[in-house]
Amino acid sequence: SRERYWGTPLPIWECDCGHKECIGSIEELKQKGIDVPENIELHKPYIDNVKLRCPHCGKEMTRVTEVIDCWFDSGSMPFAQHHYPFENKELFEQNFPAQFISEAVDQTRGWFYTLMAISTVIFDKSPFENCVVLGHVLDKHGLKMSKHKGNVLSPTTVIENEGADATRWYFYTASAPWLPSRFYEEAVQESQRKFLGTLWNVYSFYVLYADIDKFNPLDYKDFVSDNVMDKWVISRLNSLIKETEDHLDNYRITQAATNIGDFVDELSNWYVRRNRARFWSENLGDDKIGAYVTLYKVITTLIKIAAPFVPFMTEEIYQNLVVNIDKDAVESLHLCKWPEYNENFVDKKLEEDMEEAYKVVRLGRSARNSANIKNRQPLSEMLISSKSLPEYYGDIIKDELNVNEVIFGADLSKYVNFDIKPNLPVIGKKYGKLIPQIRKEISAINQMELAQKMREGKTVIIYIDDNEIELNEENLLVTMQGLEGFAFAGEGTIGVVLDTNITEELREAGNLREILSKVQNMRKESGFEVADKIKLYVSSNSMLEAIVKKFEEEIKKETLSVEVVYNANKEYNRCKINGEDFDMFVEVVK
Secondary structure (H helix, E strand, O other): OOOOOOOOOOOEOOOOOOEEEOOOOOOHHHHHHEEEOOOOOOOOOHHOOOOOOOOOOEEEEEOOEOOOOOHHHHHHHHHHHHOOOOOHHHHHHOOOOOOEEEEEEHHHHOOOHHHHHHHHHOOOOOOOOEEEOOOOOOOOOHHHHHHHOOOOOOOOHHHHHHHHHHHHHHHHHHOOOOOEEEEEEHHHHHHHHHHHHHHHHHHHHHHHOOOOOOOOHHHHHHOOOOOOHHHHHHHHHHHHHHHHHOOOOOOOHHHHHHHHHHHHHHHHHHHHHHHHHHHOOOOHHHHHHHHHHHHHHHHHHHHHHHHOOHHHHHHHHHHHHHHHOOOOOOOOOHHHHHHHHHOOOOHHHHHHHHHHHHHHHHHEEEEEEOOOOOOOOEEEEEEOOOOOOOOOHHHHHHHHHHHEEEEEOOHHHHHOOOOOOOOHHHHHHHHHHHHHHHHHHHHOOHEEEEEHHHHHHEEEEEEOOOOEEOOOOOOEEEEEEEEEHHHEEEEOEEEEEOOOOOHHHHHHHHHHHHHHHHHHHHHHOOOOOOOOOEEEEEEEHHHHHHHHHHHHHHHHHHHHHHEEEEOOOOOEEEEEEOOEEEEEEEOOOO
């Protein structure tokens, strides 16, 4: 109780003789009170005018002066909101206990506690099935926000600058809900760029080419694609539906958002990237229709999954892609049903193989970066430690990484330099005197196998004298680097090695790729439409001109050039092609 004026009056009356009585309802108050008004106001000062007759001495009883602690009011919420037990008994029983409640961590000793205490005393059960506890919002340095410190960041400012969706998405993915969150605008910007920007780019890609082809998905409702990439992304989509539903049903918000983010990344950087040429095709054949139908299906389903997280962007996409073309469509995305999981479209083997191929590609890109070799420079060979994948995936890997040959199941040890040594600050605390012998034992183990086990998070046991010593990723330092002429990257059970030796033939192919890239950039920078035909002019470098002449037909096809003109009098743009100056100019052919 509290000695205050405002609040719920403590319903206890006491007599000078020492007798106390707690009143449990208006009806009881009227029965035991003296001349209680029909419409009695239960708050101070009116309730203090009500007197009771003492059953022991016959004197008047007066209400105590205290009011109930407001936490008791909060803790009474489950039944007080329904005026239970005096009314709405059935409604209360239908809704008690609550499916979930949510508040910040400081309510552990406040609302959470009083809810639990009161419910346990009255009903002998918890008043909620799930409790989502939220951590506090801190500044970018992890400090409590304070006007005195001047480190308060208004969410209104961030929402105005970055948008509500970006702000929401940041909090979903930055950390688990119960952990403190560092809140600063740069982090929200990064969240906007990585997820919302990527999702919007996928949507824009579809709209761009669908508009060019005047493609209407309603004309192909029953079309089923047999393309492997289409089957894979539809399988992943259905797996995402099931996983997200499971996460949300179990209040795993961060995991649900992370899975959606991973899917959008794969959709953009794998599916769309791998299938761009299908959308570029001039003829609207079955393969191109399959690409359109699949991407439309994925986007319009994905926005339903993402809608609870980013409601504004998903609604805008829905209005344009669905409502805009289907007069029978539900008027808002947020009135749609949750997408249904269809097990018939799920192929786990396909997903696993594609995931491994994607992982190999990511490692290959990492190896290229470590060797400072651009992806446009073809390489002769890539060695992969993992098992062989079907030929289809080998072709994908070769195309993505621009290598001529891929070899699975390779022994990478002959191409990699291993440096595995004790992490002295960790292992030295316990086995300091044994370090020389530990080094010797480490060097006697197969270095490739030891490094791989460490990457997998496994342990290796060695014995020195009477000591059983466990080697793990915490007490060992593992460095792996490709030998001269090779680049290495590894993760978990997979390692890859790229042959970085560049022959003249490979160098020529790399220059061709650079020329194609520069022309495409010039088209874009000049504001040309995707379907515009152009004339290409080149000059000033005989070596690069020779490459253009040698591959002229390929260049014309890739860049939509109707003609290549050499050494004409034009206002050229000077470009760098792998360190060589090359003058180029493009113009639209009317």
